[in-house]
Amino acid sequence: MARPRLALVPGEPAGVGPELCVRAAQRTWNADLVAYGDGRSLLDASDRLGLPLQLVPPDTAHVAPGQLRLVEIANAASCRPGTPDPRNAAAVIAALSRAADDCLAGCCQGLVTGPVHKATINLGGIAYTGTTELLAAHAGCEVVMMLANDIVRVALATTHLPLRAVADAITADGLERTLRILGAAMRTGFGIDTPRIAVLGLNPHAGEAGHLGREEIEVIEPVLARLRGEGMRLDGPLPADTAFLPARLRGVDAVLAMYHDQGLPVLKYSGFEQAVNLTLGLPYPRVAVDHGTALDLAGTGRADPSSLFAAISTCTRLAAGRKERRP
Known part of the structure; x- marks a missing residue:
């Protein structure tokens, strides 16, 4: 059975999401991870953590620990850890929407999402109640x-x-x-x-x-x-x-x-x-971390990646299980 391909969205670039994704990129998984987001934020996070990160094209067949496939969705403004910028709200939503599009199209078999800062999205002029509601409306399902x-x-x-x-x-x-x-x-x-x-x-x-x-x-x-x-x-x-x-x-x-x-x-x-x-x-598995953006921890290197690791592992099992049961 082919390995599932999972879309990975870091979420709020000023939160802990980019750092958690960098930590995930240091591991070997039973799925092919493709990040959807701002490459500069991920590289800045890797520098702060002192961990290697090489961003590679999304169609790269094989990656090693320290490499991460990326669909680039650039932020409108540079950001400082712990200080969300409403100018980046559109990029955060665009990353979620693009990843969801690729899941619906079958390019990815599952979606893993990092934490999003609801207030910042709304301050950016986008009506947003949560990623769950956004994905449900996008897929047209309950x-x-x-x-x-x-x-x-x-x-x-x-x-x-x-x-x-x-x-x-x-x-x-x-x-x-x-x-x-x-x-x-x-x-x-x-x-x-x-x-x-x-x-x-x-x-x-x-x-x-x-x-x-x-x-x-x-x-x-x-x-x-x-x-x-x-x-x-x-x-x-x-x-x-x-x-x-x-x-x-x-x-x-x-x-x-x-x-x-x-x-x-x-x-x-x-x-x-x-x-x-x-x-x-949803027509595809979606698994998110069970915590917020943790703005007070962003940039400190102390954010615990356990929930993201669990989300990736869970989404991998769900995506692989769906493929096995497909006629």
Whole structure:
């Protein structure tokens, strides 16, 4: 089987993304990495780290540690570590869009993304809520956010919403759509034929039979019953305070949390450095680091590359798995 080719987007050039990509270029991977971004930022990062870096054309067949294929997308302005420049917003978005184009065209089999600074993109005059939303709109599909490490996979029914808006956002149609996307991703991406998904309730004690809220009775339980009738293996709705106990997680392939801070603190506590962010539902695997731009660490050489390394490894497995299962 041919090695998968992965697009690698460093993200915000003033953050830790370029440094992490330079560290990734020092390793041998089971995939061919192609960076999409500003070459000068990568070379400056390599100089600061004292690590070798040679940028080579994207069609280079073989690279050695210290070399990195590059699709050049130049920044509009030079940047200083820790100080984002809104003039570079267009280049950051162009790198993501070009990489996504190449994934949709089949030139790359997966996408790995570094952290993007949302405020700087918006200050640059580009309406931007997040890379997940950008890629979903670009591909014209609905997606689900899932974070994962070696201990647990947690998908989200709602993402970045104020807590007071969460209950209204959990609808029968939305929950069913999320579970279908999650189930399909477990089958096609992870090779699990009949995944077992633990679905959390919204309220404390999963509503306590309606005494602490009726969303479980009126919204969640009917959806689960309907999908179980189609053969999906769904546990729940489960009280969130006990659902993550090791004994309860045994045999569970993924957990669906109703909102961001219901599930992600547990995942991050169990292994933040190795956690990755996956976008389920795209026509290609997309895996991101599970941290921000870390502007306070940019330029210091102290940024931990573990999450990027985990993202590359995860995307490699997902891309290779898709190729193996393709008819």
